[in-house]
Amino acid sequence: MREIVTLQLGQQSNYLANHFWNAQESYFTYGAEEESPIDHDVHFRPGIGSDGSETFMPRTVIYDLKGGFGTLRKINALYDIDDDASSSSLWSGQTIVQRQQPIEASSYQQSLDSGQAAPELTTSTVRYWSDFNRVFFHPKSIIQLSEYELNSTVMPFEKWHMGEELFGSLDKEHDLLDRDLRPFVEEADQMQGLQVMTGIDDAWAGFAAKYLERLRDEYGKTPIWVFGAQEPNRGLSREKRLLKLANKARALTEFNSQASLVVPLALPESPLPASVRLDPASAWHVTALFAAALESTTLCTRLKTSDHVYSSSLGNVTDLLNVFGKQTIANLEMSISELQASKQNGNGINGINGHGDNGIGRDGLGRGLYGNGIAHDADSETGSENGVATLDIDLSSPQDLNLDQGYRRRRRRRVFSQILANRGPESLESADHDDEREMRDMYGVRHRPKVHNYRSLVAFPLIDSYPKIFRDSYGHPIKDHMSIQTALSTDSTVTDKVKALRSTVIRYIGLEDRETIGNELAEIADSYKEGWSSDSDEDEDE
Template identity: 70%
Template sequence: MREIITLQLGQQSNYVGTHFWNTQESYFTYGSEEESPIDHNVHFRPGLSADGTETFMPRTVIYDLKGGFGTLRKINALYEVSHDAAPSGIWPGQTVVHRQPPIEASTYQESLDTGQTPPELSTSTVRYWSDFNRVFFHPKSIVQLNEYELNSTLMPFEKWHMGEELFASLDKEHDLVDRDLRPFVEEADQMQGIQILAGLDDAWAGFAAKYVERLRDEYGKTPVWVFGLQEPTRGLPREKRLTKLVNKARALTELNSQASLIIPFALPESPLPDTVNVDPASPWHVSALYAAALESTTLYTRLRTSDRVNSTNLGNMADLLNVFGKQTIANVEFSPVEPKDKQQNGTNRFGEILNGRGDRIASLYSSALDPITPEPSSQKDTVSLDIDLSSPQDLNLDPGRRRQRKRHIFSQVQTYRGPKEETTNGEQNGGHDARDGDNIMRSRPKVHEYRSTVAFPLIDSYPKIFRRPHRPNLDDPATTVVPIRTALSADTSVTEKVRALRTTVVRSIGLEDRETVGNELAEIAESYREGWSSGSDDDDDDD
């Protein structure tokens, strides 16, 4: 049944995961409604509650620190218990129970529980990711780690070694994969893969690296995708920014050899287009932008297989991107698409602005996925979209380095979801033929395209981050759905980012690991130069 099991590691991941599951829940159809194009069995598991009621709950395991779950409880309306379990300790004396005052449910959650129309959410009313959650989770999905507390000032969970050590101690005591993940794996008839949402710049990166290592021991051939989430760093002290970069560097070196695909997500420090309004101080907002790109990129792994042209799986998409076998880091770009206005003759001012890398972006009114600038023959079917979520600011870490003027794309998976539009220049879902010879293969990118008429739904738990400020007198279609396009690319910008990251952090890594991490980062950077050379990218590291 092509099942995908999701692991959510930490607060950032659970914000994104909540948006993701709310979106999946919105695809369900009931009664006489037309059948959903989404195969719900991919991400949801059937089951029975304690009273025999049929349930359909996410195939996910959710980890968070003490205090991170907010009002979410392990036991919910579908799995209630009538009494507390008897204490299992052997202490013969009198016990004293200390209880923290419960967190009050948000008015949004109270409205869902009573069946009333929920109030509009805001950045001030969303305190935890559970405040806007719309789905029920199985009790086995909820795993609270009490060793650390969320937002602790005494012992913040922010350094790589904390995550490594926490996983090691828990795994030694419980065997986390066997206890938490295996029950979901054993329910799957034909598991498509595992997708992991994890912080890339905090202690969860160390936790995730150890978790993926264990997954490789248990499920060696299973595709494992890691979505590495990063918090906005603008305004943070230099020391904290450096700590986050060290965590990221170590995560890339550890995950590169274990994961099938790593997709870093970061909010660009350059201004976003006028059609997107994100409050960088709000995890609810930032995670919503990440979730829209993530959910749109992976939509085609859960479409019903009756759409044979546009349905795919995690393993196939990873193979399409990693054409040389060493390029597991993919850059993600994203764009909300506004329908073309006939009165504007297909042009507007967005066609001339730059994205975070300095590339000209496709016009928001152009046909989906069409490049707007003349490209070299080897790159003519690739695209640059207006929001680069792949840490473009990392290119500025080493201002003294000479940069290549234009990135070279080895492979790119383009997706479009929304109303039908004209086909593009690229071959749909096929890319270019690799049988033309090794030299052509090395110079011409593999371009693949997936399309769906299922636009991204804007439900009441999703913030109003998409807007149309230049057309105030027209009805706003973005109140219910928004067309979206994305692009996943394996390209030479990874070389520049990883080199700049190495130069910045290598001296901040402990002596016992400095050489190893530095060498592995250099190897990652080199793997994105294979089969491609540029006169402006021949400089070597001095470190």
């Protein structure tokens, strides 16, 4: 087995993870004639419910603040145990129980409980991430941190030191790894890695940094992937924006030294393509876009190993991306393609059957939603000329390039390594072999192409809990399934982003940490200039 244990830290990450778990639940097949290509044991654990029935629940630990879980209870229909605190108390005297007014379950959750058709979700009906949840979680997965309250105006959980201090006090009292994570790790026969979803621009970044430090001490050689979700900055005051950027700068320095791979996720400030229409003020919408890219780029880590060509692991993908051993920050991009309606109707569950057009041409190059070709970077010196792709939607904080207005001349993008993932019908039929030609850099040193392709027939499921943010060429919402292409890359744009971030926030970081964080950010930027001279690349590309 090759299990992955997930950590969810904070409200943004729980929105993101909830989309992820709902997608995993949709891959389950229940007929004898159907077989899912997904190895469900990677992310789900077997167990026994309170009534003796067998259960299958996510291998995840979920942290959130008081009020962050909405209507989600620690106990559920599969683990309906006695949760009365007075029954287990050593106090023999009279007790007084004070209860807050319970949050009313959403109509969507009520329909799931009653087995009726679910109503369409909207941004106004999704109040919490649990409002669109479709899976049961083990009681041990639910960890509420009552020291802070969600959306508090008195003491908002937004500063780095709050997260650090909260983790320190809780870990000193309980040993969080032993109490919360170890039970899931010990159930794994051969764990392939840990997947951490966290906020990267608020206090959860500080909490995650301390957690990662403990994880690395405990699981020294285990691959740890971090997906850092960021809230849109539109409409925020300058003070709030700088606070978020300072948190992000700290997070990148800490995560870079502890994680195997760090993938920042941010909604681009530039207009999205016409195929995407979302409300940037809705966490449900924004994280749905993130989840589509995250779920697609990691699909190869949970495909059944019978498909040896297109299945992989967190460790293998990390090794492919981190060419020089010190490039842990990766950029994530995506493009979408609608399936032909006539063929989409013939698909079995999740597009496993049928042969819809996923936008991949016979030449192996992708087509955009409206027939546009995906841009390929012919200037890349370490990747295949025919393989390195620049996709429609850049989720890797491209706005960071504009933070330092004084830095006008940027290097041409150089890709060290790239993982291209194509999912949807016919993606295997159109597969072209990786270009094995050698190329030379400016010093004459030969490099093998570093573009790696993964393909799957499994289309991305657009289930009823997922917002209708994707449009076809006629402007209509795409239904049921769609093809997605993602590119996970280590490239030289990280240098410019980190430099711009450093010059913007360094003066707002306390004197005691300013020099250390500034030096660490500079080291990160330098690690993405391996193999060429920065001076020679500051050319006409702006």
